[in-house]
Each structure stands twice: as structure tokens, then as C-alpha cells.
Amino acid sequence: MSGSTPSSLPASTPRDLTEVFHRVAPQMAALDRFMTDQVSRFEPEIRGMAAYCLETSGKRLRPSLVFISGWQGVGIVSDDLVRAAGVVEMVHLATLVHDDIMDGAEIRRNRRTAAREFGPDAAVLLGDALFSQALHIAAQFPTTEVCRLVSESTRQVCSGEIMQTLRRRDTALSQADYYRIIDLKTAELFRASCVLGASLAGYPAGFVKAANDFGRHLGIAYQIYDDLADFLGDETRIGKTLGTDLASGKLTLPLMILLEKLPAGEREPVLDALRGGHPLPLAAEAARMKELGIAAGVIAAIEAELSLAEAALAPHASLAPVPFLLQLRELLRGQVAAISPGVARV
Amino acid sequence: MSGSTPSSLPASTPRDLTEVFHRVAPQMAALDRFMTDQVSRFEPEIRGMAAYCLETSGKRLRPSLVFISGWQGVGIVSDDLVRAAGVVEMVHLATLVHDDIMDGAEIRRNRRTAAREFGPDAAVLLGDALFSQALHIAAQFPTTEVCRLVSESTRQVCSGEIMQTLRRRDTALSQADYYRIIDLKTAELFRASCVLGASLAGYPAGFVKAANDFGRHLGIAYQIYDDLADFLGDETRIGKTLGTDLASGKLTLPLMILLEKLPAGEREPVLDALRGGHPLPLAAEAARMKELGIAAGVIAAIEAELSLAEAALAPHASLAPVPFLLQLRELLRGQVAAISPGVARV
Numbered sequence: 028m029s030g031s032t033p034s035s036l037p038a039s040t041p042r043d044l045t046e047v048f049h050r051v052a053p054q055m056a057a058l059d060r061f062m063t064d065q066v067s068r069f070e071p072e073i074r075g076m077a078a079y080c081l082e083t084s085g086k087r088l089r090p091s092l093v094f095i096s097g098w099q100g101v102g103i104v105s106d107d108l109v110r111a112a113g114v115v116e117m118v119h120l121a122t123l124v125h126d127d128i129m130d131g132a133e134i135r136r137n138r139r140t141a142a143r144e145f146g147p148d149a150a151v152l153l154g155d156a157l158f159s160q161a162l163h164i165a166a167q168f169p170t171t172e173v174c175r176l177v178s179e180s181t182r183q184v185c186s187g188e189i190m191q192t193l194r195r196r197d198t199a200l201s202q203a204d205y206y207r208i209i210d211l212k213t214a215e216l217f218r219a220s221c222v223l224g225a226s227l228a229g230y231p232a233g234f235v236k237a238a239n240d241f242g243r244h245l246g247i248a249y250q251i252y253d254d255l256a257d258f259l260g261d262e263t264r265i266g267k268t269l270g271t272d273l274a275s276g277k278l279t280l281p282l283m284i285l286l287e288k289l290p291a292g293e294r295e296p297v298l299d300a301l302r303g304g305h306p307l308p309l310a311a312e313a314a315r316m317k318e319l320g321i322a323a324g325v326i327a328a329i330e331a332e333l334s335l336a337e338a339a340l341a342p343h344a345s346l347a348p349v350p351f352l353l354q355l356r357e358l359l360r361g362q363v364a365a366i367s368p369g370v371a372r373v
Numbered sequence: 374m375s376g377s378t379p380s381s382l383p384a385s386t387p388r389d390l391t392e393v394f395h396r397v398a399p400q401m402a403a404l405d406r407f408m409t410d411q412v413s414r415f416e417p418e419i420r421g422m423a424a425y426c427l428e429t430s431g432k433r434l435r436p437s438l439v440f441i442s443g444w445q446g447v448g449i450v451s452d453d454l455v456r457a458a459g460v461v462e463m464v465h466l467a468t469l470v471h472d473d474i475m476d477g478a479e480i481r482r483n484r485r486t487a488a489r490e491f492g493p494d495a496a497v498l499l500g501d502a503l504f505s506q507a508l509h510i511a512a513q514f515p516t517t518e519v520c521r522l523v524s525e526s527t528r529q530v531c532s533g534e535i536m537q538t539l540r541r542r543d544t545a546l547s548q549a550d551y552y553r554i555i556d557l558k559t560a561e562l563f564r565a566s567c568v569l570g571a572s573l574a575g576y577p578a579g580f581v582k583a584a585n586d587f588g589r590h591l592g593i594a595y596q597i598y599d600d601l602a603d604f605l606g607d608e609t610r611i612g613k614t615l616g617t618d619l620a621s622g623k624l625t626l627p628l629m630i631l632l633e634k635l636p637a638g639e640r641e642p643v644l645d646a647l648r649g650g651h652p653l654p655l656a657a658e659a660a661r662m663k664e665l666g667i668a669a670g671v672i673a674a675i676e677a678e679l680s681l682a683e684a685a686l687a688p689h690a691s692l693a694p695v696p697f698l699l700q701l702r703e704l705l706r707g708q709v710a711a712i713s714p715g716v717a718r719v
Binding site: 035069070072073076111121122126128129145146148149151152153154155156158159160163166168170171172174175178179181182183185186188189190211251290298 | 387416417418419450471474494497500501509511512516520521525529536538565704
């Protein structure tokens with residue numbers, strides 16, 4: 028076990044998205060043009076609403092997975108990869124539109140959510156229109172493979188979200204339930220993005236499978252990070268309302284570990300808040316997490332997934348996408364370290 | 374102009390769904406098996422919810438359009454048509470799940486809506502999962518044609534619903550706006566169902582186009598009928614809560630015609646109810662519609678669409694689906710007559 032903070036990471040480790048994404052900048056620029064063009068494919072009456080949702084302010088993690096899993100060298104911008112990236116991003120944006128209705132979130136990426144901007148009813152339908160258009164783009168590939176993969180993934184993402192919704196305020200949720208839910212709601216689309224990138228770029232089936240496994244474990248790791256950031260993150264930097272998980276009764280891994288570590292007498296107020304009783308202030312919760320060293324346990328869980336992600340790629344080290352994918356993994360490590368400074372890494 | 378009531382319809386006119394659907398019974402039985410099998414394609418945790426939505430209690434109008442537009446003779450059950458029927462029905466059921474959230478409807482087809490049964494949040498996601506699975510079935514055809522058609526149609530249906538939602542309580546909605554909305558939200562999927570049936574059955578392009586136009590005009594006619602039934606229908610027989618359009622601020626053709634015909638002094642209470650003010654009792658509204666002969670104007674609008682539907686088929690009278698499609702048109706005429714007995718037909 029060696030202590031490590033962001034400042035002690037190896038020099039080659041990327042510090043932020045800008046650095047890693049610099050190399051896929053031409054692909055991202057092509058994606059921006061693609062998404063802007065997509066706005067005109069919606070009925071004139073709803074173009075303004077579609078444009079609001081498709082604006083280029085997001086992190087574009089899933090498109091980056093498509094581009095990096097299908098990486099073939101500097102300057103190679105494949106139309107197929109751009110289109111596939113557009114599909115996964117639009118599916119993701121559609122799920123965000125629906126998520127924000129249910130979470131009652133007001134702010135996403137430093138501006139009003141679609142539900143807040145257009146009302147929840149219109150947001151339900153707008154999400155549906157985005158889903159439909161994503162599948163319509165998927166149907167423009169010469170074969171049905173992309174449509175099959177994306178529609179299957181979308182259904183799984185929704186199923187994960189349903190399970191999460193039905194288990195809200197359920198304090199009996201197990202870690203196995205939690206992993207099942209995040210595997211579906213988050214890892215599934217990461218996985219699909221990597222498969223699309225690798226297969227559309229023509230890489231061999233063995234690497235497509237490796238990219239599948241890498242994407243899945245990276246996705247699980249990312250969701251655990253995101254759940255930790257809900258307690259320990261910086262609202263301004265992360266661009267969304269924090270502390271919503273406990274308030275909305277979502278039992279995530281950081282909370283599970285907190286409940287395990289809290290002295291018996293302190294558990295009841297947290298369980299009560301989860302059940303929808305007296306709310307707890309985020310600051311108090313975050314402070315208690317820090318005191319009890321919860322982050323170390325959560326980071327160990329993230330590291331376990333990142334090891335599996337790396338192991339999947341090991342047999343394919345000679346392929347162009349692999350070092351780049353490993354950088355993505357390092358990037359997530361850096362983000363985790365940024366919200367938990369000074370916490371020992373396993 | 375000749376007076377005609379249900380009892381004076383020609384003897385060959387079908388009286389109810391049973392009679393017309395008798396001939397597609399083997400296809401419908403195959404569709405039932407297909408839909409039941411689909412339940413097992415959902416994640417185990419949400420199968421019960423999917424089964425609730427996919428149960429076979431609906432009218433299955435869109436599947437009947439697929440089967441009848443692709444009619445090739447008694448006893449011929451095509452797997453492709455059954456699958457296409459499953460796709461359009463699942464898309465339709467998904468839209469119903471989302472519609473009922475927005476309408477706050479409690480009852481659909483004589484039982485609780487999914488939103489009422491599982492809560493609105495789960496219903497948003499369940500609708501999404503149904504949409505995704507519908508597109509997943511569409512992606513199982515050998516080419517991307519079905520996926521392209523269905524995803525495009527689905528987006529248009531959602532766009533129509535968005536427009537309707539945004540124009541709720543807007544008393545300035547014009548008849549042109551109304552027709553644009555129902556063309557998208559209803560006629561689009563009728564049209565797509567007819568195109569799928571005719572093209573998957575291998576009929577020539579000319580007939581596919583005719584089926585397209587027939588489906589579109591039948592769909593518009595059907596929606597106008599449905600809007601009239603919201604005032605004049607029989608709640609038990611129709612299986613959903615009536616009078617919801619006025620209460621929810623939806624300005625439909627019967628209301629538009631009522632507003633035109635009402636003496637100036639009587640308009641304000643209706644406009645006020647539309648704007649969300651003092652609600653009006655359905656019985657009073659329906660009685661006033663009958664007194665003023667509103668149904669005759671609405672039926673004239675329906676007949677205009679049915680004439681266009683018939684005209685589209687005229688050059689293809691020798692093809693097997695045509696007489697059968699015309700019976701569907703007669704069936705709708707019969708349904709219209711049943712909710713407006715004694716009203717003169719144009």
C-alpha cells in the first residue's frame with residue numbers, strides 16, 4: 028500500500044479531461060458538427076428544445092470511449108465512429124432528461140435541467156424523442172448490428188434505473204443489489220460505447236471482447252466515483268446539485284460503507300434520512316465520512332474495478348487503442364484523488 | 374346527404390371488432406404468443422411490470438393494420454408481419470404508459486394505468502424500456518429498414534405529443550394546429566403500420582404508398598373519433614376515463630366546433646375550464662354538444678378523411694388487402710355512429 032495524492036502521480040498521468048481529449052479533438056469537433064446537424068432532424072416545433080438538450084456542454088465521456096476504443100492513429104476521423112458516438116451520447120442525454128425529472132434536479136451542467144426549463148411533462152416526451160432519434164441514427168448504419176446493440180443497451184439502462192427507483196428509501200439494499208443496478212444503469216452504455224468503437228474500427232473479435240470488459244469495469248468504477256462525488260465533490264466544478272442521493276433515498280456504496288462504520292447509535296439518523304424522514308445536512312455527512320475514512324473503502328472498490336478493466340486489455344497491449352484506454356483509467360484515478368485529497372490508495 | 378344510423382348500415386358492414394378481427398385471429402394469436410415471449414426478454418427484476426403493460430387486453434388496432442395491409446389470404450401467417458405488429462404495438466403501449474403519466478389518468482382499458490400501479494417515476498422508465506425493446510425487435514429484421522421507419526415514426530409521435538403538451542390550455546390553438554398534432558401523434562403510427570404490412574408482404578411500391586396514405590387518413594379520422602368519444606362515449610365500453618380533454622386543457626375538434634356554435638355569452642365558461650379555471654361537468658358539456666348538433670360537424674371531418682383514405686386505395690382495388698382495409702374504414706364508421714346515434718351522415 029503506498030500513499031499517493033494527485034501531486035505524486037507519475038508525470039505521464041493526465042491531469043484533466045482537456046489533456047486526454049486533446050488527441051481526440053478532431054473527432055470531438057466532428058461530433059459537435061454532427062450533433063448540431065441533428066437538431067435540424069427534429070420537427071420544427073421542437074428544434075429549440077432538442078438544441079437545448081444536445082448542446083455541447085457535457086463531458087462526452089461515452090463518445091470518448093467510442094473514439095478511443097476505435098483509435099487508429101492521429102488525424103484519422105472515421106464517419107462511422109462519429110455517428111456511433113452521436114448515438115451513445117444522444118441515448119445518454121435522453122436518460123439524463125428523464126433522470127432529472129425523477130430526481131427533481133434543478134441544475135445540470137451549471138444550467139437548468141430540461142424538466143425545469145420545459146416542465147416535467149414535456150421533458151418526458153423530449154427524452155422519448157431523443158431516444159427515438161438516437162435509434163434512428165443507429166439505423167443508418169448498413170447493418171442492424173448498431174441498432175441491436177444500442178436498443179438492447181438502452182433497455183438495460185432503463186431497467187437499472189427502474190430497479191434503482193423501486194428500491195429508493197429501501198435501507199435493506201445490499202451491495203450486490205447496488206452493483207447490479209450500476210452495472211445496468213451506467214456500465215452498460217460504457218461497455219456498448221467501447222464495443223462500438225472497437226468493432227466499427229475493424230479490430231479483431233478478441234479485442235472487441237476486451238474493450239467490452241474494459242468498458243464495463245470502467246463504467247462501474249465511474250459510477251462509484253460519481254456516487255462518492257455526490258458527498259465529497261465540489262458543486263461548482265461538478266456542475267450539479269450535490270447531496271441528492273441521501274436526500275432522495277438512494278443508498279449508494281459510500282453510504283453503505285458509512286452505515287457499516289458508524290457507531291450503532293449514530294446510524295438511525297442516516298437511516299431515517301434515507302427513509303425520507305428528517306433530512307441531514309450534506310456538510311455534516313461529508314465531514315463524518317472524512318473522519319471515518321469512508322473514502323478509502325470506496326476508493327478500494329473503484330481500484331478493484333480498474334484492475335479488472337486493465338487486466339482485460341493486457342493480452343492486447345500492442346494495439347493502438349490500449350495505451351490510450353489506460354490513460355482514461357488514470358484520468359478517472361486522478362478525478363477520484365481530486366475529491367479525496369490525501370486518502371491512501373490501495 | 375342521407376340519414377343513416379347503425380341499424381341502417383349495409384348488411385355487409387362489420388358491426389364490431391370481433392367480426393373484422395375474426396379473419397386475422399390466427400395472426401392475433403401468433404402476436405399474443407410473441408408478446409408473451411417478449412416478457413422474458415426483459416431483465417428478471419422488471420418482467421412483472423413489462424407483463425402488466427404487454428397484456429393482451431388492448432384493441433390492437435395497429436397490429437390489425439399491419440396484418441390487413443399485408444393480407445395475402447386466409448391461413449397465411451407471416452413471421453415478419455407478426456414481428457412488425459409486435460414492434461408497433463409495443464411502441465404504442467410505451468406511448469400510452471407515458472401519456473397516462475401526463476394525463477394523470479387512473480384507468481385505461483378498465484384497469485389501473487402503469488403510472489397508478491407502479492408510480493409515475495417507474496412508469497417513465499418502464500415506457501423507456503418498452504420503447505427500447507420495440508426497437509430491439511425492429512433490429513432483428515435482416516435490414517435496417519424497419520428500424521429506420523419505426524424510430525422515425527416514434528420520434529414524430531413524441532413530437533406531436535410535445536406540441537400537444539405545450540399547447541395545453543392554449544385557447545388560441547387553430548384547427549390547422551390540431552390537425553398537425555394528430556397527424557404526428559396518431560396518424561404517423563397508423564401510417565407506419567400500413568407501410569410495414571404492405572412492404573413486408575412484398576406488395577409493389579405503388580400499393581405501399583397507397584397503404585401509407587390510407588393509414589394516415591384513417592389515423593386522423595380515428596383520432597377525431599376518439600376525441601369525440603371523450604365527450605359522447607360510454608365509459609364502460611370505451612374503458613377509459615372520459616371528459617379528460619376539457620379538464621386537462623386539450624382543445625380538440627369537437628370543442629373547437631362547440632366554441633364556434635355556442636352563443637357568445639356561453640363561450641366564456643368553456644374557455645375558462647380549458648384555461649384551468651372552474652371545471653365543467655362532462656354531462657352538461659355532452660348535452661350541449663348534442664343540442665347544438667356538434668357531432669354532425671365532427672363526423673363530416675371524419676368522413677372527409679375516410680374519403681381520402683378510400684381514394685388512396687382506388688387504383689389498387691384488385692389487391693387482396695384492399696377490400697379488407699375498406700372494411701376497417703366501415704368499422705370506424707360504425708363506431709362513430711354508435712356514439713352519435715341518429716346523427717345524419719354526410
